[in-house]
Amino acid sequence: xxxxxxxxxxxxxxxxxxxxxxxxxxxxxxxxxxxxxxxxxxxxxxxxxxxxxxxxxxxxxxxxxxxxxxxxxxxxxxxxxxxxxxxxxxxxxxxxxxxxxxxxxxxxxxxxxxxxxxxxxxxxxxxxxxxxxxxxxxxxxxxxxxxxxxxxxxxxxxxxxxxxxxxxxxxxxxxxxxxxxxxxxxxxxxxxxxxxxxxxxxxxxxxxxxxxxxxxxxxxxxxxxxxxx
Amino acid sequence: xxxxxxxxxxxxxxxxxxxxxxxxxxxxxxxxxxxxxxxxxxxxxxxxxxxxxxxxxxxxxxxxxxxxxxxxxxxxxxxxxxxxxxxxxxxxxxxxxxxxxxxxxxxxxxxxxxxxxxxxxxxxxxxxxxxxxxxxxxxxxxxxxxxxxxxxxxxxxxxxxxxxxxxxxxxxxxxxxxxxxxxxxxxxxxxxxxxxxxxxxxxxxxxxxxxxxxxxxxxxxxxxxxxxx
DNA sequence: CGCGAGCTTGACGTTGTTCAACTAGAGTGG
DNA sequence: CCACTCTAGTTGAACAACGTCAAGCTCGCG
Numbered sequence: 001x002x003x004x005x006x007x008x009x010x011x012x013x014x015x016x017x018x019x020x021x022x023x024x025x026x027x028x029x030x031x032x033x034x035x036x037x038x039x040x041x042x043x044x045x046x047x048x049x050x051x052x053x054x055x056x057x058x059x060x061x062x063x064x065x066x067x068x069x070x071x072x073x074x075x076x077x078x079x080x081x082x083x084x085x086x087x088x089x090x091x092x093x094x095x096x097x098x099x100x101x102x103x104x105x106x107x108x109x110x111x112x113x114x115x116x117x118x119x120x121x122x123x124x125x126x127x128x129x130x131x132x133x134x135x136x137x138x139x140x141x142x143x144x145x146x147x148x149x150x151x152x153x154x155x156x157x158x159x160x161x162x163x164x165x166x167x168x169x170x171x172x173x174x175x176x177x178x179x180x181x182x183x184x185x186x187x188x189x190x191x192x193x194x195x196x197x198x199x200x201x202x203x204x205x206x207x208x209x210x211x212x213x214x215x216x217x218x219x220x221x222x223x224x225x226x227x228x229x
Numbered sequence: 230x231x232x233x234x235x236x237x238x239x240x241x242x243x244x245x246x247x248x249x250x251x252x253x254x255x256x257x258x259x260x261x262x263x264x265x266x267x268x269x270x271x272x273x274x275x276x277x278x279x280x281x282x283x284x285x286x287x288x289x290x291x292x293x294x295x296x297x298x299x300x301x302x303x304x305x306x307x308x309x310x311x312x313x314x315x316x317x318x319x320x321x322x323x324x325x326x327x328x329x330x331x332x333x334x335x336x337x338x339x340x341x342x343x344x345x346x347x348x349x350x351x352x353x354x355x356x357x358x359x360x361x362x363x364x365x366x367x368x369x370x371x372x373x374x375x376x377x378x379x380x381x382x383x384x385x386x387x388x389x390x391x392x393x394x395x396x397x398x399x400x401x402x403x404x405x406x407x408x409x410x411x412x413x414x415x416x417x418x419x420x421x422x423x424x425x426x427x428x429x430x431x432x433x434x435x436x437x438x439x440x441x442x443x444x445x446x447x448x449x450x451x452x453x454x455x456x457x458x
Numbered sequence: 459c460g461c462g463a464g465c466t467t468g469a470c471g472t473t474g475t476t477c478a479a480c481t482a483g484a485g486t487g488g
Numbered sequence: 489c490c491a492c493t494c495t496a497g498t499t500g501a502a503c504a505a506c507g508t509c510a511a512g513c514t515c516g517c518g
Contacts, residue, residue, distance in 0.1 A: 066375050069456070074378045076371065097368055120357050127356035128349050134360060138367045139326055142305065145374040146295050149303045149417045153506070180465065188378045190507050195466060211465090211515095227298070382474065409497060419475055424498060440497090 021126060025119055032115040038102040040177070045086055047099040053110040054086040060106030061168060061177060063186075066098040075186040077140070078103070078178070080168045084133065103177045153189040155229030157197050158222045160186050161207065165216050172216040250355060254348055261344040267331040269406070274315055276328040282339040283315040289335030290397060290406060292415075295327040304415040306373070307332070307407070309397045313362065332406045382418040384458030386426050387451045389415050390436065394445050401445040 021029075035058075038044055044055055047067060062085065064076040076098060079085070085100050085108075120127045147159055160183065165172050176183075184191040201207045206222060208215040216222060250258075264287075267273055273284055276296060291314065293305040305327060308314070314329050314337075349356045376388055389412065394401050405412075413420040430436045435451060437444040445451060 066371075068375070068379055072379060074375055076374070097371060120353070120360065122353055124349070124351055124353040124356050127353050127360060131349065131356060131360045131363060134363055134367065138363065138370065141367065141370055141374060142295075142326060145305070145370060145377065146297070146303055148374065148377055150297055150301060191464095192466080192508080193506065199466075420496095421476080421498080421500095422474060428498080 021119070021123065025123065025126075028115060029111055029119070032112040033109050035107070035109050038106040038108060040102055040104055042102050043099055044102060044106070044108055045096050045100040047096050049096050050094060051086070051096050052113055054084070054113055054116055055100065056109040056111070057081040057083045057085050058107040058109060060102060060108075061104045062100050062106060063103050063178070063182070064098050065101050065185075073185045074188060075182060077144070078164065078168055078186065080170075081107070103182070148188055151226075152229040153187065153193055154197055155226050156187045156189065157183075157194060158226040158229065161214075161216060162219070162222055162226060165214075165219075172219065174214055176212045176214050250348070250352065254352065254355075257344060258340055258348070261341040262338050264336070264338050267335040267337060269331055269333055271331050272328055273331060273335065273337055274325050274329040276325050278325050279323060280315070280325050281342055283313070283342055283345055284329065285338040285340070286310040286312045286314050287336040287338060289331060289337075290333045291329050291335060292332050292407070292411070293327050294330050294414075302414045303417065304411060306369070307393065307397055307415065309399075310336070332411075377417055380455075381458040382416065382422055383426055384455050385416045385418065386412075386423060387455040387458065390443075390445060391448070391451055391455060394443075394448075401448065403443055405441050405443050 038060070044062060045051070045053070047065070057079070059081045061078065061080045063078050066074045066076055068074075086096070120130060147156060151159070164176070165174065168174075178186070180195055181191045184194040187194055198207065198209055201222075202209050206216075206218045206225075208217055267289070273291065274280070274282070276294070286308070288310045290307065290309045292307050295303045295305055297303075315325075349359060376385060380388070393405070394403065397403075407415070409424055410420045413423040416423055427436065427438055431438050435445075435447045435454075437446055
């Protein structure tokens with residue numbers, strides 16, 4: 001599985017500043033790459049593990065999961081393909097800060113970190129583009145941080161429902177691949193609190209929800225809740 | 230004030246990967262720089278304002294302040310000189326994500342952003358080092374985020390007191406240049422809650438506190454509170 | 459048919475915010 | 489030099505938000 005990984009997926013490096021890479025550089029990356037399939041709930045990169053690889057998500061949805069000493073989980077974010085993963089982990093030289101876990105079947109290309117690091121050191125445009133990507137992720141984390149600090153849990157839950165519809169499923173109607181417990185870990189509240197909020201919204205026709213099937217009926221009201229709570 | 234700014238402070242660019250810059254490049258930065266003094270509570274870079282400059286803090290202490298629509302403030306972090314500021318703001322092309330405000334008299338060198346951006350695009354080592362700096366800040370923000378999500382307010386307050394002693398004042402005994410309200414905005418709680426916690430710790434001889442004078446008497450106990458709350 | 463995991467609901471206690479009253483110190487004008 | 493005011497800091501009580509606990513439900517699977 002070590003050949004033609006990139007040329008078969010010519011799009012993937014575009015996010016990683018493909019235009020700024022030479023053919024030789026692309027070939028080097030290709031030779032240091034492997035393409036793998038992960039099943040639901042399998043760990044792609046493990047928190048605390050050596051950050052030997054960065055990952056490119058070709059297909060599927062993953063969660064960025066942080067586990068503390070007491071075994072409690074916080075989902076930092078959820079992202080869908082196509083996306084570069086592990087960029088955030090990349091430069092904490094030795095260890096991954098959080099785990100990246102498949103929440104659906106995922107196709108992933110793993111690239112050896114040292115190869116990428118060498119390229120970053122050599123190719124300014126590649127490095128600059130990566131810096132921009134990192135900054136963008138950084139910005140999102142700060143906004144997430146701010147939302148957690150200011151908002152009531154109801155506002156947080158509104159935030160993540162809007163986020164999932166807009167940025168993960170790209171539709172107001174979706175089959176959720178997270179459990180209630182995971183949703184709660186994303187919002188940073190208890191699963192009971194999350195469930196009560198969702199079922200209240202269901203009664204108030206802000207969302208329609210039946211098991212894993214979700215539909216955001218009144219996005220404006222949800223955004224209002226996000227602002228005011 | 231447009232000459233010899235850098236050579237007079239030869240240390241300042243070392244954090245910004247000075248070894249990776251040529252003499253010409255340093256001269257370019259120097260010509261695009263200005264050195265200013267800010268009084269306590271003056272804004273160095275304003276949230277929402279155009280990010281036309283990045284800043285290097287030569288002397289003093291600043292807070293990174295985020296203000297929401299309702300006028301409530303959250304202090305993202307507090308840092309002391311010497312430090313590069315605005316790196317986080319740098320690449321959100323148009324607007325600063327948060328304000329940087331002096332909480333003591335500060336000496337600051339402001340550099341025009343486009344000059345730095347051009348260098349980043351041209352010089353891979355400079356770009357890579359900046360990427361590492363950004364990653365490091367990113368990491369700290371994530372850990373701060375996690376602490377806010379998991380911990381009770383008492384744990385948060387322990388965190389910021391430890392942080393201030395270790396990373397800002399570099400001493401267990403210090404004259405705090407933040408008000409109680411600002412401390413609360415840093416911990417993400419009400420000022421009443423913060424005051425009650427500090428005065429309880431004072432009685433329990435975990436800290437000694439008289440007005441602005443603080444001393445951390447029992448750092449181990451504080452770290453224990455940080456872990457368990 | 460029964461078991462277990464995920465989900466749901468309500469009661470209850472804890473944590474933390476808000477509100478209101480009060481104190482101490484610093485600055486101001488008569 | 490003394491009121492006066494203004495702000496920061498402090499305290500306690502009432503109240504709301506939220507998590508925990510305990511019980512019951514549902515659905516898929518052996």
